[in-house]
Amino acid sequence: MPNWLEIALRTLVAIVVLFFMTKLLGKRQVSQLSFFEYITGITIGSLAAYISLDLEANWYLGIISLGVWVAVSIGIEFLQIKSKKARDFIDGKATVLIKDGKVLEDNLKKERLATDELLEQLRSKDVFKLADVEFAVMEPNGDINVLLTKDNLPLTPNHLGIKVGPEPESQTVIMDGKIMDEPLATIGLSRAWLNTELEKTGVAVENVFLGQVDSYGQFYVDLFDDQIKVPEPQIKATLYATLKKCEADLELFGLTTQNKKAKEMYEQCAKQLQSVITEVKPCLHR
Template identity: 35%
Template sequence: MIESFVVVVRAIIAFFTLLIFTRILGKQQISQLSFFDYITGITIGSIAATLTTDLTSRAWPHWVGLFLWTLLVFIFQWITLKGRNIAKYIDGEPAIVILKGKIMEDTLKKTRYRAADLLKLLRSKDVFEISEVEYAVLETSGELSILKKAESLPLTPKDIGLLTSYKGISRELIYDGKVMEQNLNYIGKDEKWLLNQIRSNGFGSFDEVFLVLIDESNKLFIDGYRDSRNEKEPKTLE
């Protein structure tokens, strides 16, 4: 019973310590990981796990180790921000693996990538013809960035001189059955108006609606809890 209580206390300490340290290190640690971030993330997580469950040793040394690892990562982040050459050594550099439709075999060997790995990454980007690629860059996180040749790019409204309306960001008017009063006031409408809108789409009350969005062109998107309900197309407000 006492050991269980100790585990609970140490788990709470480890959780909030990791939470605080992660906030200090910033979003870089939770985005696409470089090799350095991957190693430090595993190590810090392992120390936190040991801090939680290893009851044969004192908690204090584990916490000190967790703090020191976090401090070292913070220092290295600061150094890499100040020194470009050091950043190259720690995180590596992006590598061009396809240039004007041609595979750079030497680059693949240096990055220890097989042709099969490259083809897999290309397919994940909806590219099935290498000849369509102008540049393919292997990022330090392992992601593949692709620039297609001009003739292989999809046609856009701008290419044919077609003007499109501004979409903007949609605002939530109802979320999980609850009316978002602030957003409703922002567009100059009230709950009576909103209720009329959802009733015209076959809903009897706010409780039946999971989500209502309105965009800059005043189009409503309404989604109810019952997916089998036949909902109308988004409409423009009068």
């Protein structure tokens, strides 16, 4: 067999074996890999190259070595799941870098982290003043998580005592110019509704790169041609304006009528509608 053909076949075998073995190892981003997993990834890649190119050695020996590495890695992962001591020994423990607003210099030295590097990591978290940090910890994977002081925490509805309902995910109903029937059915809509919305925007489905419907039924599109501007959906704004107009009409009827009972009814209805508008306003202004 010619060398080029043998290398091609070995490479294909290495790719297939590597694919299935990495599927066994699971999904992790590079930043989430432990030290041992990082070493395993490098070694497996080197072994795959060895299987592909080393014509003087038996290729199956490389596959055996790959299998051993993967088996050991999976075994260590199960051990980490079962034992905290094993996790602490293999991955290490989190290290506190800032506590009560004060930098712990000894822990910085322990992690061999320079002051400039600490400030760089804080800036990556949108923190530009050390005084704004209440607590910062370096995780075993090297990432630094930050807790801001109470004065600098972002304001949330919970701080204001407002209860906010869950936000269902938006559904992608058009992708690469093709209608996705399953997401449409998930939100209880049809192709007829989608075609009506496309007519409103004045575009054909084949010109749509991506189309999404949010939890409030508003349709958003991104076109292949970025030079074409699509008008923003106005359903929420129109609904809010209609509700305000109804409120104003009720107040006007209450002021103009001479009938006492009718006046009280209009005023009561106006107050109830005002209460409804106050409740739905956060949703209509998103």
